[in-house]
Amino acid sequence: MATSNRLSPASQAANKVFTRVDLDGHALPPSPAPSSPLSGRKRYALATELVYTESKDQYGASSIPIYQSATFKQTSSNGGNEYDYTRSGNPTRTHLERHLAKIMNATRALAVGSGMGALDVITRLLKPGDEVITGDDLYGGTHRLLTYLKNNQGVVVHHVDTTNADSVTEVISDKTAMVLLETPTNPLIKIVDIPSIARATHEANSKALVVVDNTMLSPMLLNPLDIGADIVYESGTKYLSGHHDIMAGVIACNDSELGDKMYFTINATGCGLSPNDSFLLMRGVKTLAIRMEKQQANAHQIAEFLESHGFRVRYPGLKSHPQYDLHWSMARGAGAVLSFETGDVALSERIVEATRLWGISVSFGCVNSLISMPCRMSHASIDAKTRQERQMPEDLIRLCVGIEDAGDLIDDLSRALVQAGAVTVTLDGFHAHDVDADSETPSA
Numbered sequence: 001m002a003t004s005n006r007l008s009p010a011s012q013a014a015n016k017v018f019t020r021v022d023l024d025g026h027a028l029p030p031s032p033a034p035s036s037p038l039s040g041r042k043r044y045a046l047a048t049e050l051v052y053t054e055s056k057d058q059y060g061a062s063s064i065p066i067y068q069s070a071t072f073k074q075t076s077s078n079g080g081n082e083y084d085y086t087r088s089g090n091p092t093r094t095h096l097e098r099h100l101a102k103i104m105n106a107t108r109a110l111a112v113g114s115g116m117g118a119l120d121v122i123t124r125l126l127k128p129g130d131e132v133i134t135g136d137d138l139y140g141g142t143h144r145l146l147t148y149l150k151n152n153q154g155v156v157v158h159h160v161d162t163t164n165a166d167s168v169t170e171v172i173s174d175k176t177a178m179v180l181l182e183t184p185t186n187p188l189i190k191i192v193d194i195p196s197i198a199r200a201t202h203e204a205n206s207k208a209l210v211v212v213d214n215t216m217l218s219p220m221l222l223n224p225l226d227i228g229a230d231i232v233y234e235s236g237t238k239y240l241s242g243h244h245d246i247m248a249g250v251i252a253c254n255d256s257e258l259g260d261k262m263y264f265t266i267n268a269t270g271c272g273l274s275p276n277d278s279f280l281l282m283r284g285v286k287t288l289a290i291r292m293e294k295q296q297a298n299a300h301q302i303a304e305f306l307e308s309h310g311f312r313v314r315y316p317g318l319k320s321h322p323q324y325d326l327h328w329s330m331a332r333g334a335g336a337v338l339s340f341e342t343g344d345v346a347l348s349e350r351i352v353e354a355t356r357l358w359g360i361s362v363s364f365g366c367v368n369s370l371i372s373m374p375c376r377m378s379h380a381s382i383d384a385k386t387r388q389e390r391q392m393p394e395d396l397i398r399l400c401v402g403i404e405d406a407g408d409l410i411d412d413l414s415r416a417l418v419q420a421g422a423v424t425v426t427l428d429g430f431h432a433h434d435v436d437a438d439s440e441t442p443s444a
């Protein structure tokens with residue numbers, strides 16, 4: 001991994017024949033091949049691949065060193081060494097990117113400063129006049145960026161019900177440049193049929209890119225590139241890092257031209273992930289499997305607990321989810337985010353504020369359990385009128401389940417439900433009051 005200042009004649013010759021250049025004609029930083037190339041070796045189970053890495057560190061460091069350096073000295077006045085400047089490339093970031101490419105089943109992965117930074121890089125592939133088709137239940141920040149592009153960059157954005165593949169195909173045209181999907185959607189936990197939409201999109205317009213935000217599931221539970229997506233991205237702030245101690249975003253694809261274009265934007269705008277955060281993300285990824293397994297198991301117990309006490313719960317691990325079969329036809333697990341309604345905004349506020357173990361916080365994917373009201377918090381950037389048009393229940397409570405003891409989480413939630421007056425207590429236990437019959441039910 002580390003290199004001496006003076007390169008051997010063979011390495012110098014290799015640098016001279018470096019043929020890959022960026023859009024400006026500059027030599028590209030190190031190849032995007034996975035850190036543990038699969039060619040010639042058995043592919044292990046994902047839990048193993050997450051921790052297994054190979055590097056050529058000169059001291060055999062088992063954890064990737066943090067190359068906390070903005071610049072890299074060159075061996076000749078022509079430059080041309082593997083790295084010159086951390087905005088363009090850094091060994092710690094490259095190591096992470098190669099590892100991510102491997103676990104995301106991609107030939108190229110790129111790491112940037114946040115999930116929104118990742119979407120910014122992807123949407124810079126668009127030109128004025130291009131059309132984007134996306135969902136009507138989306139993370140608030142995604143909605144905000146798309147609205148900015150619509151209002152300022154001449155990009156036409158269609159928000160349709162992506163849970164119905166026909167709604168997407170109805171608006172596809174030769175101007176469609178991108179179809180942007182989230183599944184399960186945040187926060188209504190609706191499921192989107194990626195293979196059907198990808199197939200229909202590519203059939204109707206072979207140039208249109210299908211982009212999937214995989215933040216909710218992570219590569220542990222879904223590989224969108226394997227089921228028709230052209231680009232996958234996720235917020236590394238969530239499950240990939242797992243501890244809410246960094247902001248990060250990752251992008252992956254299997255088309256080298258697309259990868260080079262997005263790398264160009266990262267180098268040109270300077271949004272690549274810092275060496276220190278690359279190190280932390282790499283460390284986080286190694287425990288993704290055990291964290292996700294525990295978080296998911298806890299989420300399942302909590303979803304069943306709430307449903308059995310009369311709450312309307314949105315979670316794809318529950319058979320009552322209207323798109324249960326569709327979800328399981330694509331994914332390897334249900335994830336650890338669920339939402340439920342109470343029928344009353346003030347009641348939801350009291351529940352959220354009565355919890356102790358559950359942190360009142362935006363975000364998800366952390367080892368700690370979090371509780372929030374999306375319409376007030378994570379999705380507040382979607383204006384109230386639009387939220388109403390999209391039938392986002394203002395009383396919705398989102399639970400992002402961590403790795404604590406499930407019994408403690410359920411006890412804390414039970415106490416909060418009773419204290420907030422959300423349930424009728426009887427000698428046999430307790431049961432939710434009737435949720436307003438008019439409020440929206442989870443629907444396909």
Ligand SMILES: Cc1ncc(COP(=O)(O)O)c(C=O)c1O
Pocket residue numbers: 114115116117139141142182186213215216234235236237238247248249363
């Ligand atoms: C589904 C989804 N995508 C993208 C993002 C953006 O990620 P970040 O906060 O890392 O910018 C978030 C949350 O912030 C999210 O929930």
Ligand SMILES: N[C@@H](CCSC[C@H](N)C(=O)O)C(=O)O
Pocket residue numbers: 139141186361362363364377378379381
């Ligand atoms: N104030 C932030 C809110 C971030 S929400 C983070 C996460 N995606 C979630 O769904 O909780 C903003 O305006 O972006």
